[in-house]
Amino acid sequence: MTPVVAPRRTVAELAGAAAAALAVDPRGAGGVRLHGPAGPPRDAWLSALHAMLPPVTPFLRLPASVTLDRLLGGLDLTATLASGRPNFERGLLSRADGGIVCVLMAERLSTALAGPIAACIDTGMAEVERDGFTDRSPAGFGLILLDEGEPDEAPPPSALLERVGLHLDLATLAGAVDFSTASAAEVLAARGRLAAVEVRDADRNAMVATAAQLGVASIRAPLAALRVARCFAALDSRTQLNGEDLALAAALVILPRATRWPEPEPESGEEAPPPEPQPGPDDDVSPGELGDRVVESVRAIVPPGLLELAKDAALRSRVEHRHRSGAEVKSQRHGRPSGNKAGDPRRARVDLLATLRAAAPWQRVRKGGGPGARLVIRRDDLRVRRLVSKVGTTVIFVVDASGSSALQRLGEAKGAVETLLAESYVRRDRVALISFRGTRAEVVVPPTRSLTRARRLLASVVGGGGTPLAAAIEVARELAVTVRRGGGTPLMVFLTDARANVRRDGSGGRPDAEREAGEAARTVAVEQLGAILIDTSPRPSPFARQLTALMNGTYQPLPVADASRVASVVRQAVEG
């Protein structure tokens, strides 16, 4: 296989190819993560896919708020009441066998729901042990994750991202794009030919090496890519894969997962490279070389914009926060429902439906056949809602790294972050760190519970320069709002002497800088975010106190701050 001579594809053409692959082999491809806002391009893609699927294919839309018993099945209330004996109703997943399951707002899907869906994808069966029933039913489907998440939001559950082979980003498209690449009849014919498509050792070597070169660790990625490549061959009525199949599949499956970028090629390699005739069979070529060729081909066929995007993502993936937001705690009174349990309705909210379910099978016995009797519900039947609410305070340290005393202060902040992280292991809190100096503020440690990660990132913080306080407050506020949107409780802890002297636009001047800092502080109060300001100046500074008041926060002068005192101040705020 030589690097392919193939026309460069547009984003729309790539997306169309992905739809065709998914239509030919929904289970093999695993599915698709469709990133981008709701809008005409996304609708157009979905209807193009719809048009390619054989008419009877089940197509299930699943809101992210679906409940576990709808998903998996459980006691059928109506049938149970009518027949007087327990009746089982299968869940939504079993209805999707051979078709497509499409999760709306997948970034909101909880891991508790992601687990069972992932298990279905792995085994092709829905296995249910619920409400006294044991049930197994075929449930093989391709999964579409409609991901509307912003870049700084937590992505859909990784268990699912891992299993859907194709990753598409439609955010750059506008309007109703035409994605159709094959007709339903062609897809049907390709399905028939799929089993005959042969994957040679060289193809496998090439795909595995491609994944290795782009730093994709999971073995599922090259497996999915090979299955996708087979779909392309089947659509093209071939029984062997060609370079273009491999390159397309790699562009759709491997490239979006890249965490590494191989050395840049000379410019000439970007344009269609001259086809060199290969004397011998590909078996003589080392896997590494085969991988190079696929990577090169990918470069040749994807639009440059997409390439840049993937490169950026690969670089960012080292900093990207991959942790799902805070742990969930069970609570009696508030939170979102998460199943039910037998319990006392005086201490928690009654789950009426579940109570009826528990009582339903008994009705015939309890009524003793008396006609017209109402439902007989006993205390044992009562079910109360089990609620979970996200807690986990996220403590956002905002550390002044400006000026001469920066090193000392940074040391304290680092110590405090580590101490709190060690404690947060028990309390399930998260910690983030923003440092500001010179002209800007940046998030050094995104919210994390991982001590190792935080330590690594902390080590890279250096001090010196001016004090851009307004920018710092703004960055902190944005992060705090993001944390809150994810269900967490943010708490900002500023460690600064509040000597603001850099404006938001980077220019100097104390009065203006202080005015802007004041304005920024007011927005914190408007958002009702928790804030503590730890004044690290030698003598308590009036401006620091004033700023804290504007933020509606807590002021704490700490001229000789040390890590353990900072930690204890924060601890009080979190627990108090």
Next chain:
Amino acid sequence: MRHVYPFSAIVGQAEMKRALLIAAVDPGVGGVMIFGDRGTGKSTAVRAMPALLPAMPVVVGCRYGCDPSANGLRCSECRDRESSGERLRSHRAAVPVVDLPLGATEDRVVGALDLERALARGEKAFEPGLLARANRGFLYVDEVNLLEDHLVDLLLDVAASGENVVEREGLSLRHPARFVLVGSGNPEEGELRPQLLDRFGLSVEVTTPTDLDERVEIVRRRDAFDHDPAGLVARFEHADDQVRRRIVQARKRVTTVDMPDAVLRRASELCLALGTDGLRGELTLLRAARALAALEGHRTVTDAEVRAVAASALRHRLRRNPLDDTGSTARCERALAELFGPAS
């Protein structure tokens, strides 16, 4: 019939495979926790276990899979049958490897009132749950870190006591539930509470292989399995047979394997050096080393076996030190190197 990916066809992952085999030889080591990246064959390995395990004798008609041997544990039903003069017959049945589906409700795990019988005949009867089905076998919980805490507590309690005590819906009974609990999970998605972690006998870490040839081989075998499952199963049948024979032999041998005092002392030294809490680590370490010696056909446990299982038995029992970011595996390695000399 559905084919299952054969155990012997799993490429690499020696530590995980070894831990599972140790648990198969001596269920007393107390469960295996597998931590690791996605797509590293955690579930594949556990689901391949049934094909490896030799069939066991089971009392005919027993819902809990009771052991018919004279000193075997009996459920109340079997005891009643025996005391009423019935001679229990036995047959051979496959060792259960029960997969706990995510989203399972407590009534199906523990067992609950049999609704059908209660309604149709007015009888108060117990419908056994997954714990009963797993008796004398394995219970596998994928993504154990995502399971609700009360269910994890319950599983660990039962796994430790070997008995399921049911007090619900007016039922009050207990039945044997001895099983090896195997959990798997990805620590990036939520850690397991340390007190739960400690109750797993062995803990192994699996990582994605980085060697290109190894990765190609994984993809090749997986591909082969997707296209012709029966073919791949047949190809590894012989290898699986050999593993099965090793398990059978090791089970016979394990009680007689000799544990010299010098090895005992070494194990204690190692635990002291690592500062593991409590005796559980040390006991597990010795049991696992003995099972491994039996698997390898030795009559005596040597330093080599202790060394081989030390990380699995101890890494999850080390105290966390926030100021030392060395991974627990590395700390185990270091202590081992100090005690036994550099790794060969």
